[in-house]
Amino acid sequence: MNTEDLIKDFNKKFESRLSTYLTKKDIRRIDNFLKNQIGKYIQDIEQLQKELFNYKKTKKARFIDLSTKEYHRSFIACAIGAKYKNVGTFGTTVGHISNFNNYLPLYRMLLKLGEIGKKSSLKEKNGRRNTVGRCAEVKASYSLFNKDKSTNFSQIEFTNAYRPRTLQIIERCNNCKSVFGNV
Numbered sequence: 001m002n003t004e005d006l007i008k009d010f011n012k013k014f015e016s017r018l019s020t021y022l023t024k025k026d027i028r029r030i031d032n033f034l035k036n037q038i039g040k041y042i043q044d045i046e047q048l049q050k051e052l053f054n055y056k057k058t059k060k061a062r063f064i065d066l067s068t069k070e071y072h073r074s075f076i077a078c079a080i081g082a083k084y085k086n087v088g089t090f091g092t093t094v095g096h097i098s099n100f101n102n103y104l105p106l107y108r109m110l111l112k113l114g115e116i117g118k119k120s121s122l123k124e125k126n127g128r129r130n131t132v133g134r135c136a137e138v139k140a141s142y143s144l145f146n147k148d149k150s151t152n153f154s155q156i157e158f159t160n161a162y163r164p165r166t167l168q169i170i171e172r173c174n175n176c177k178s179v180f181g182n183v
């Protein structure tokens with residue numbers, strides 16, 4: 001397996017651990033669970049980095065530094081937890097939702113920003129435009145809806161949004177502020 005495939009594997013493992021979570025408790029617990037899973041994700045990455053370093057010493061291969069920009073895009077950009085009534089779920093920026101119009105109220109809200117999968121009409125602070133429908137918040141909301149069809153997206157409680165590679169807290173983007181409210 002090459003390094004990119006190993007990272008993809010960590011991403012999948014991380015997502016599948018999140019999907020097994022069955023919570024009916026408060027949002028802080030969901031946040032703690034997410035942070036624990038991120039801790040494991042970081043450990044996996046650190047372990048891989050050590051192995052790559054040892055490999056370099058024995059085989060004189062090019063040293064692969066996972067902290068360089070080259071690899072940033074391979075890691076999950078953002079993960080978040082969400083809760084509505086008695087259901088808790090998670091979402092990440094990986095992958096896409098296949099059937100957006102199955103959750104019409106949220107779908108219509110997203111369409112106000114632009115076409116799904118295309119750049120939003122709203123600019124971010126850095127001047128860039130995020131892709132409509134790609135955010136972790138949207139994925140977590142769809143997961144909630146799939147478990148409870150009464151989910152009202154404007155009343156979803158969210159955890160902090162984290163960058164899993166570093167556990168850095170990510171500020172809500174302008175797309176998500178317009179859909180889910182300012183935090």
Ligand SMILES: [Zn+2]
Pocket residue numbers: 130135136137172173174175176177
């Ligand atoms: Zn967003």
